[in-house]
Amino acid sequence: MTTVQKIKEIEDEMAKTQKNKATSFHLGQLKAKLAKLRRELISPSSGGGGGGGGLGFDVARTGIASVGFVGFPSVGKSTLMSKLTGTHSEVSEIDFTTLTTVPGTLKVHGAPIQILDLPGIIEGAAEGRGRGKQVARTCNLIFIVLDVLKPLGDKKIIESELEGFGIRLNKRPPAINVRRKEKGGIAITNTVPLTNIDQDEIRAILSEYRINNADVAIREPNATADDLVDVIEGNRVYIPALYILNKVTPIHPISSDSRLTLSNQIDAISIEELDLLYKIPMSVPISSREWLNVDELMEKMWETLDLVRVYTKPRGLAPDYTQPVVLRRGKCTVEDFCNAIHKEIAKQLKYAIVWGASAKHSRGQKVGLEHVLEDEDVVHIAKK
Numbered sequence: 001m002t003t004v005q006k007i008k009e010i011e012d013e014m015a016k017t018q019k020n021k022a023t024s025f026h027l028g029q030l031k032a033k034l035a036k037l038r039r040e041l042i043s044p045s046s047g048g049g050g051g052g053g054g055l056g057f058d059v060a061r062t063g064i065a066s067v068g069f070v071g072f073p074s075v076g077k078s079t080l081m082s083k084l085t086g087t088h089s090e091v092s093e094i095d096f097t098t099l100t101t102v103p104g105t106l107k108v109h110g111a112p113i114q115i116l117d118l119p120g121i122i123e124g125a126a127e128g129r130g131r132g133k134q135v136a137r138t139c140n141l142i143f144i145v146l147d148v149l150k151p152l153g154d155k156k157i158i159e160s161e162l163e164g165f166g167i168r169l170n171k172r173p174p175a176i177n178v179r180r181k182e183k184g185g186i187a188i189t190n191t192v193p194l195t196n197i198d199q200d201e202i203r204a205i206l207s208e209y210r211i212n213n214a215d216v217a218i219r220e221p222n223a224t225a226d227d228l229v230d231v232i233e234g235n236r237v238y239i240p241a242l243y244i245l246n247k248v249t250p251i252h253p254i255s256s257d258s259r260l261t262l263s264n265q266i267d268a269i270s271i272e273e274l275d276l277l278y279k280i281p282m283s284v285p286i287s288s289r290e291w292l293n294v295d296e297l298m299e300k301m302w303e304t305l306d307l308v309r310v311y312t313k314p315r316g317l318a319p320d321y322t323q324p325v326v327l328r329r330g331k332c333t334v335e336d337f338c339n340a341i342h343k344e345i346a347k348q349l350k351y352a353i354v355w356g357a358s359a360k361h362s363r364g365q366k367v368g369l370e371h372v373l374e375d376e377d378v379v380h381i382a383k384k
């Protein structure tokens, strides 16, 4: 049996098993088994990927952040990517037009962003086109591109495909800690009520991973068995995602980005369906072909990427607002700023003066390398 077949078998058994007190140990075991099998597909070296040609990265990574386009075939990924970046990626009505990752770049508020057009997802694909998911794991943001006429079913399938690949969308790592010990058995503590997982399930998962001695601390509200498995597996990636509802039909000329206006444009679906669509969090309706509402999409993308622009101010001169140094949240200290300009600068720094949201006062604050910068701060570097 191949790994994919084994996964299918376990999934089928889980679907048949009703969750209750008597089955929770068994379900815990199945979940852990499933995660271990999926791990074989995620790590290309284990051979689960098959299909020759090397499963490494296809493309050189450029820019400060990368956005991967994921979706079913022919939802309009390449149309959007080509127009956004000016890079040619073949468009046609034939499914699986795009067979490899096609990169392009786009400047948003002065920040170069890499856009990766990925091959269309097919359900259960562990090889070949599964490479798209491999690349998606390394992106800073994922655009899940959906056809507005059949978004909900596709959304569910894509989410579970990405989940199976260890990608967690719009989620933080669960607040669960598993500390292994030499002896003493299993001790479980929880600072929140356990509503979705019970002690039996926890023990089943631990034993499936041959963890016989450990302190398990659960601080995550509504923690699930999947959360625990994620923590034990440890190779999960937590990536923000935007849902793009593409192929909105332009009937009337578009006058604003208001959803009311757009709702007039989608003629082929009912009002009820439209309501459901607008309830999808992090979604943006657009037409990539007719170029409708793309501005709103770009703004949402910018917000979600959460980048930090820092402007340099040479001594006695005005800040240079044309060329921000762009940093990533969590990696935006004065030291990171220096390193982004030149490797040697941090060593030469005597102090920095910062103006903007991270500074204590508007006159400019004298800071050191460890100071954390905010978006649109202005920095002057004083050298030794």
Ligand SMILES: Nc1nc2c(ncn2[C@@H]2O[C@H](COP(=O)(O)OP(=O)(O)OP(=O)(O)O)[C@@H](O)[C@H]2O)c(=O)[nH]1
Binding pocket: 071, 072, 073, 074, 075, 076, 077, 078, 079, 080, 090, 091, 092, 093, 094, 095, 096, 097, 098, 099, 119, 120, 121, 246, 247, 248, 286, 287, 288, 289, 290
């Ligand atoms: N009506 C309409 N058609 C669109 C829109 N965007 C793309 N299309 C059409 O949809 C078809 C597929 O577009 P592609 O950009 O090739 O789709 P893709 O997602 O890259 O497809 P694969 O590479 O095969 O996965 C083409 O015929 C496009 O012209 C849109 O906004 N509205």
Ligand SMILES: [K+]
Binding pocket: 073, 074, 075, 091, 092, 093, 094, 095, 096, 097, 098
């Ligand atoms: K296509």
Ligand SMILES: [Mg+2]
Binding pocket: 077, 078, 079, 090, 091, 097, 098, 117
């Ligand atoms: Mg394509």
